[in-house]
Amino acid sequence: MAMDPHAQVPTQLISHFSSGWIELWDSDQTHFWDRGKPSPALIDWLESQPEVLPLHPNRKLTALVPGCGKGYDVVMLALHGIDVYGLELSRKGVEISEAYAKAELARPSSYNFAIENETGPLTSVIGNAKFLEGDFFKTNWEKRVAIDGFQGFDLIYDYTFLCALLPEMRMDWGRRMSELLSPDGVLVCLEFPLHKDLKLPGPPWGVKGVYWNILSQGGDGIIDEETASEEGQLQGKFKRMTYFKPARMYENGKGTDMFSVWKLRR
Numbered sequence: 001m002a003m004d005p006h007a008q009v010p011t012q013l014i015s016h017f018s019s020g021w022i023e024l025w026d027s028d029q030t031h032f033w034d035r036g037k038p039s040p041a042l043i044d045w046l047e048s049q050p051e052v053l054p055l056h057p058n059r060k061l062t063a064l065v066p067g068c069g070k071g072y073d074v075v076m077l078a079l080h081g082i083d084v085y086g087l088e089l090s091r092k093g094v095e096i097s098e099a100y101a102k103a104e105l106a107r108p109s110s111y112n113f114a115i116e117n118e119t120g121p122l123t124s125v126i127g128n129a130k131f132l133e134g135d136f137f138k139t140n141w142e143k144r145v146a147i148d149g150f151q152g153f154d155l156i157y158d159y160t161f162l163c164a165l166l167p168e169m170r171m172d173w174g175r176r177m178s179e180l181l182s183p184d185g186v187l188v189c190l191e192f193p194l195h196k197d198l199k200l201p202g203p204p205w206g207v208k209g210v211y212w213n214i215l216s217q218g219g220d221g222i223i224d225e226e227t228a229s230e231e232g233q234l235q236g237k238f239k240r241m242t243y244f245k246p247a248r249m250y251e252n253g254k255g256t257d258m259f260s261v262w263k264l265r266r
């Protein structure tokens with residue numbers, strides 16, 4: 001595993017790795033990661049109306065969910081009044097997400113809302129849910145983001161995306177996040193898996209301490225249990241604004257998932 005932060009990820013390795021995801025979609029093997037519903041932790045946080053969310057009274061907020069899977073979180077965010085883009089490597093994934101969004105936006109399931117609001121949305125304004133086939137690490141899909149005066153997304157949500165990437169791709173993940181987020185936007189991460197040994201192979205790769213290392217410390221995210229530490233210089237582009245264990249989370253988080261919210265340092 002490359003420990004040199006300047007090491008380049010071999011292009012061949014990445015393209016082979018990417019085609020692996022597409023093959024999993026094409027052979028209907030999404031059960032490895034599919035949770036069947038949006039993230040309860042994200043819903044609860046959103047409905048708590050966090051002050052850290054940017055305020056734009058004259059327009060809807062915009063969001064990106066990279067590696068959005070079947071689009072559950074994309075649709076849930078749209079049901080909360082946000083214009084959302086789901087990005088997927090897989091064409092089939094995009095088609096499945098589009099069909100899901102069409103049905104779900106017309107008749108939303110109660111699982112899209114916090115327990116106390118299960119009867120329906122807090123807002124009467126519904127956002128758009130749009131799905132793009134594209135590679136997060138490339139920029140060519142960005143021209144299909146149809147937002148007037150686009151200066152980056154107000155919210156980007158990462159769940160089981162970082163842990164799905166080769167460790168060598170982590171530094172690029174952090175760089176792309178900083179490019180795609182608006183100056184007052186929030187990067188929201190549901191950190192999983194935190195119970196998995198960092199030495200074990202993935203996907204999913206264990207990410208305990210990895211978000212902090214990349215975003216706050218400016219490291220390459222390739223750490224081990226012995227060296228991982230929140231001490232040391234903070235040379236990363238992001239500042240962690242919130243960090244907590246959510247009350248509701250998916251079963252497979254084994255009670256260890258953590259919720260972190262990041263802003264770009266000014």
Ligand SMILES: C[S@@+](CC[C@H](N)C(=O)[O-])C[C@H]1O[C@@H](n2cnc3c(N)ncnc32)[C@H](O)[C@@H]1O
Pocket residue numbers: 018021022033034035066067068069070087088089090093134135136137159160161164
């Ligand atoms: C582990 S799955 C998680 C999906 C989704 N977040 C969920 O919770 O159901 C990772 C997803 O990221 C997609 N993916 C992997 N690399 C990607 C890339 N470079 N750009 C866009 N999507 C990617 C895969 O196709 C796969 O659907």
